[in-house]
């Protein structure tokens with residue numbers, strides 16, 4: 072048996088023994104996801120046990136180094152773990168912005184002290200992070216952000232406002248872009264700061280989404296003290312960190328986001344609502360729409376595989392992440408549109424028990440944010456034009 | 466199709482009325498206080514006073530018999546303002562069904578009441594998640610003078626406040642509308658709030674006594690045609706409003722030190738959207754006019770108009786949210802309401818796929 076086969080056998084046996092039955096059911100909605108953090112209320116014992124067991128193995132962050140609480144797995148081993156989890160439908164034990172975004176940036180840019188301070192609590196699901204990038208006047212044009220961090224000798228004093236901060240009211244810490252040199256050119260005076268959301272002077276106001284949930288907030292900083300040791304990368308070079316992190320965020324959003332349709336096929340769902348004739352969906356146009364969509368998804372997945380292989384071979388994903396983000400999110404929006412077509416009247420219900428409180432319509436609406444969050448589709452296409460195609464600026 | 470003087474006057478006065486008495490803010494208020502009736506009552510009264518509830522009721526029954534172009538003009542303004550009224554359910558579907566297929570007695574009883582705004586009617590067609598009026602499952606069995614109905618209906622607009630249900634049921638080979646008292650024994654009405662904050666109930670009929678119409682099959686066909694044509698106008702109106710609000714935003718929002726409307730990527734999308742909205746609107750008005758003229762191809766035109774309008778309204782809603790960025794995703798901002806209504810209106814009385822399929826059937830392919 073090769074080492075990898077050996078690893079697969081052990082992993083399979085361990086998962087069989089340790090993944091609770093309840094954690095082998097697909098998520099019914101985004102609400103079933105385990106986010107972790109100081110304020111987290113586990114929805115069941117199984118959810119808690121599953122997170123803790125995986126954290127003990129380091130498998131909440133399989134590829135991060137062991138000394139920081141990760142699993143130290145090679146890309147091949149991580150792939151095997153993912154496959155084996157998928158085989159039994161095991162849920163992601165815990166995940167939040169610490170895993171998708173901050174972790175990779177800290178591993179690349181963080182000092183040894185910062186890594187030791189922040190990575191293990193992420194792996195154990197103890198600290199939940201949020202992302203303080205966007206401001207009212209700095210969305211697509213992120214580098215024009217105005218939140219100030221003034222050097223007060225032994226600390227920074229942060230003042231300003233962020234907006235669309237997802238889960239700011241539920242997160243424990245924030246990674247935040249702040250301007251540390253107001254006189255430098257736009258991209259050169261920004262730093263990447265970390266601070267506790269319970270610090271004095273931090274306040275949040277939840278903003279309701281069109282789907283009815285309130286996952287994002289306006290976030291205000293009024294004389295917030297931030298430790299001088301809490302800057303990731305060099306002072307005034309935060310833009311490099313921010314951009315690197317966005318690459319990870321984009322790869323992630325471009326993947327299949329958590330939600331009702333994750334891991335669900337549209338064909339059977341449509342058959343249930345539209346009916347079949349001679350073994351085919353009774354609505355020919357809908358059938359063709361679903362097939363076209365699934366073909367596009369298959370082609371997208373093939374490209375994702377190719378880009379990942381190249382990235383592992385050392386070329387990095389780089390500007391390709393814009394390709395992944397654009398197609399991944401546009402496809403996801405299309406899936407929810409087609410789902411709504413398939414569900415007909417039932418999909419429109421907003422509160423009924425039958426639809427789990429309007430889950431379909433709410434997730435359809437939520438999917439519209441995919442092509443806005445983490446950089447809009449228009450911005451992605453701009454990056455592709457300039458960085459991949461080499462087209463000149465206007 | 467050019468509006469005549471009368472139609473032009475109607476359009477102008479309805480535009481003022483809806484903007485004044487039925488703006489988007491009312492939809493939000495009704496939703497936020499979870500209004501019992503679920504529609505804008507003061508607006509409905511104002512529409513009654515202006516004669517709009519009788520727009521499709523013949524003059525001999527107390528209406529103004531203005532025709533479908535007139536109803537479309539009203540619906541277009543309803544779309545622009547997302548006004549919450551039982552106009553479609555009562556003044557269009559109910560009035561058309563009764564005026565087309567009602568017995569003299571039924572017409573005398575209901576049509577003046579619709580015109581004077583004293584009743585609300587609800588059309589119950591779909592008995593599955595999708596609109597399939599050719600394959601109605603609800604059954605009508607002869608019982609004495611009348612019939613008994615058994616079945617279940619979805620997406621019955623305004624049923625929870627209706628004084629009369631018009632229920633599509635199959636009797637032998639034919640499908641027809643039957644009149645049902647919502648309070649009759651065996652009727653269960655489950656009010657359902659929908660994504661667009663309108664009400665569309667689920668109705669269950671368990672051995673319910675119903676009254677046949679003089680020509681219930683013709684009533685059903687006429688109601689569906691009128692309803693789709695009017696919905697096409699409403700959807701075109703909401704698409705235009707979503708487009709115009711977005712256009713305005715492109716002229717206000719700055720990023721990278723310039724108005725986002727200076728980015729060609731958005732300019733071209735806005736230009737294309739204007740084209741789509743204009744075509745959708747032109748087709749809807751043409752289809753309404755074809756109905757009024759009793760043109761041979763009226764049915765084909767209506768199916769085309771509904772199919773086109775459903776797609777364009779959804780496109781306009783999607784583009785509007787996308788071009789607004791983060792703020793477009795918030796409930797505090799109104800633009801999302803247009804996307805929601807586009808979905809629900811598009812689904813009502815046949816989605817784009819359904820209408821395109823029937824269109825193809827009528828064109829023999």
Ligand SMILES: Cc1cc2nc3c(=O)[nH]c(=O)nc-3n(C[C@H](O)[C@H](O)[C@H](O)COP(=O)(O)OP(=O)(O)OC[C@H]3O[C@@H](n4cnc5c(N)ncnc54)[C@H](O)[C@@H]3O)c2cc1C
Nearest residue numbers: 204205210211235237440444445447449728787788790791
């Ligand atoms: C659900 C959701 C969650 C989010 N979570 C977070 C979070 O946790 N933390 C955080 O910091 N931010 C978050 N965001 C904010 C997100 O990153 C911004 O909304 C996004 O970057 C767009 O900025 P904006 O909203 O200011 O839109 P704008 O930048 O004003 O864009 C408006 C429109 O103009 C277009 N546009 C702008 N510039 C150009 C150009 N050069 N060429 C062509 N078109 C252009 C845009 O594509 C868009 O269509 C979230 C957003 C959403 C919707």
